[in-house]
Amino acid sequence: MQMTLKRRETMHRLCGKGLEIFNEKGYYNTSLDDILNELSLSKGAFYHHFKSKEDYFINIVQNLIVQKVYALLVEPLNTCENPLPAILESLENALEPGKKNEMAYGFMLNDFLTEFNKRNEEISNHLKSILSVWEVNLVSVLKRGKVDGHIARHVDCEGAATYIIASFLGMRSLMMDSTNGQLKYQYIQQLKQYFNAIAAQRVAA
Amino acid sequence: MQMTLKRRETMHRLCGKGLEIFNEKGYYNTSLDDILNELSLSKGAFYHHFKSKEDYFINIVQNLIVQKVYALLVEPLNTCENPLPAILESLENALEPGKKNEMAYGFMLNDFLTEFNKRNEEISNHLKSILSVWEVNLVSVLKRGKVDGHIARHVDCEGAATYIIASFLGMRSLMMDSTNGQLKYQYIQQLKQYFNAIAAQRVAA
DNA sequence: AAGAAACCAGACTAGTGGGTCGGTTTAGAG
DNA sequence: CTCTAAACCGACCCACTAGTCTGGTTTCTT
The missing domain is CATH 1.10.10.60 (Homeodomain-like)
Structure with missing residues (x-):
């Protein structure tokens, strides 16, 4: 063979x-x-x-992109600790400029999503399903955090996951140009504020 | 004539x-x-x-798109009240499906931004400058809110503005498909959580 | 060794879309 | 009514690119 x-x-x-x-x-x-x-x-x-350029790209999506999303955004969520810092770290890491020449900036998901949205429904669906996997995992991790007492009981986990994803995708749009170093920092800081708001209140005494 | x-x-x-x-x-x-x-x-x-398709589009950007951004996202900020609800309302309104057949969903900014990013630097810059106008206005409104005691003093207004914009742009990416009604609702809810976190604490008594 | 199957080169096809150009219509000034 | 210039038409040009086809080369099998 x-x-x-x-x-x-x-x-x-x-x-x-x-x-x-x-x-x-x-x-x-x-x-x-x-x-x-x-x-x-x-x-x-x-x-x-x-068999075609389209077939080729779907191949890329299902092999390489899926892997990257798992490695960067899904697997890091599986710590047994408080999920909020874990999420924060995964996002921060995913927004990191690529080491050496590798794919940078939480790469491409938003770009490809937008590019194919009005152009190719099949590819678009593949990409959306990747997002969906991420979302499902985020939700489940958030819910676990609720059970474990890290996240306030009133929080809508689906809404929170959507919101986190949206802010992340949006950051990619903003970070396209050069002046980015502090953008990432700003984003992480504000995300922390938001996380404070949905975290369980630690009532001392 | x-x-x-x-x-x-x-x-x-x-x-x-x-x-x-x-x-x-x-x-x-x-x-x-x-x-x-x-x-x-x-x-x-x-x-x-x-003189060209490009020239044509720049014309569209500088006339129509600029106007829409002003009308939907900049001018509504100028209320003398607490800026946080004003921002919230402008975003909610901008994410509204277009009345009748008009442009929908906070329209296009994110889509065009992404589309031109790697393709046409000139148009890209025009679009970025629109974003920048929005950002500047957001920042100034936030700062005023700080002075007026509506926003906590520790808040980084630039960071907050960036974060708000990012989440808004990202929502557009997520709302491209049909199932959207509740997405907007989720987004607004979570944004409220975030706004709670950056609002000045109202210490009763 | 020989034949088959996988692999690859590169010229060619067909369709698309931005931009051009000479000619035609329309409308307002005199 | 004429005359001119702006507005407009549409066939054409050209560059580009996904996909095809034919034919050659390597590699495995028997």
Whole structure:
């Protein structure tokens, strides 16, 4: 099955570079040749592995993007401590500029969501389902926090999750330009204020 | 100078319909013919009035979009009361589905911002400057609220403004699909929580 | 060794969409 | 009524890009 290995390797290279360039320039503003030239591959190679540009991108979404969201935004939530600081840390980390040349700034979710929204329903649905996974996990973690007495009982966990996601996506829109260092700091600070408001009151005595 | 009137009228029709369709389908996903057909105008007519598609859109931004942002998000802030409810109301109103067929959902700012971000720096800058106007006004209103004792003294007004804008932009991303009625409600509720956190404590007695 | 299957090169097709250009209509001034 | 200039028309041009096709090369199987 050596051929399968070769296949996997080429597809992997294609997906990796694809995500990189799509993230950089946007999906519709990137031609296949842009990617192919960069990898010294040809149209023939590409269409041997993927049946269309759309199929290709869905592949990228379901492999690479899903993984990233899990690693950055879902798994860090599973600490047994107070969920609020855990959420805060995951968001802060996700907004971090990429180490070295890697994907930066909580990457792309908002960008792709917006780009495909009015253009390609199928891809749009894939992306939304990723968001949905994140949301579900956020909600469940918040609810657990309520049970554990870290979050006030009156809090609407679904609403809170939606709100957190919205603010995060919005920050990505604002951080697109260069002057960003303090934006992230400001965001985290204000989020803390909000978290204070939904945290259980620690009544001393 | 009747000709100038004719000119203005045609340009006005073009801009209005343009904003409508661009908002609906996105700028790059809308061809000039899409708009021209709708108005029964020709390429020739278009290029008689605008020097390019880009020039055309900048025109739309600087006339129509600026106006809408002012009307919906800036002017409502100028009440002499507590700024927090005023902000809340302006956001709620801006997220309202358009009456009749008008532009809906706090319209387009986030969408266009994202669409042009990696594509057209000039337009991108125009849009950012609109955001900036909103931000400046938010900050000044917040600061006034601090002076008037409605907002806690420790609050970072710039940070708060950024945060409010981010959450608003993010909501737009989330509200793109159909199931939205309660999203807005959730958002407003959570925003209230946040506002509670930054409001001056009313110590009774 | 030979044949098949996977892999890849690159010219070509077809469709799209921004922008151009010469000609035609319209409307207001004299 | 004429004459001019602005407004407008629409066929055409050109650059770009997703996707196809043919043919060649490598790699595995038997």
